[in-house]
Amino acid sequence: MASKSLIQREKKRQKLEKKYHLIRRSSKKEIKKVSDLSDQLKIHGKLQSLPRNSAPTRLHRRCFMTGRSRANYRDFELSGYILREMVHACLLPGATRSSW
Template sequence: MATKSLIERENKRLKLEQKYHWIRRSPKKEMSKAIALSEKWEIQAKLEALPRNSGPTRLHRRCFVTGRPRGNYRDFGLSGHVLREMVHECFLPGATRSSW
């Protein structure tokens, strides 16, 4: 089980990313249209002024149940061992059991 502080940190990053999504997107469009190198530097300075944790690459997918950061299945939002336990207990209809 992941500590609560790590899960809260991820939630904070998610909120920051949603807040700054459009603010971050507009300078990137300007960057592709800019011709002069000095213009690109100015636009880059605007992007660097934004909070570091507001970038979408800083987000990390976690297991919905345990908060585990590795071995997650996107379709279910669960880590592998939790998914296996739920399939064996018949909580996920349509998933086939196999000898894992």
């Protein structure tokens, strides 16, 4: 299980990303519209002044049960190991058992 601090850090990033999403999106649209290089640099400076953790590329998917950041299935939002355990315990309907 992931440490609680990592999970909290990820939640904080999600909040920041939601907070600055519209500002970031509108700034990127402005950069595309403006043809003057000096204006583009001003808008780009505004983008860079936003917090780093508000960038969507800094977000990671995590298993909602364990907080594990690797080997996650998007459909189930579970890590592979937990998914396998749940299938073997017949907790996920429609999933077939397999052993590997």
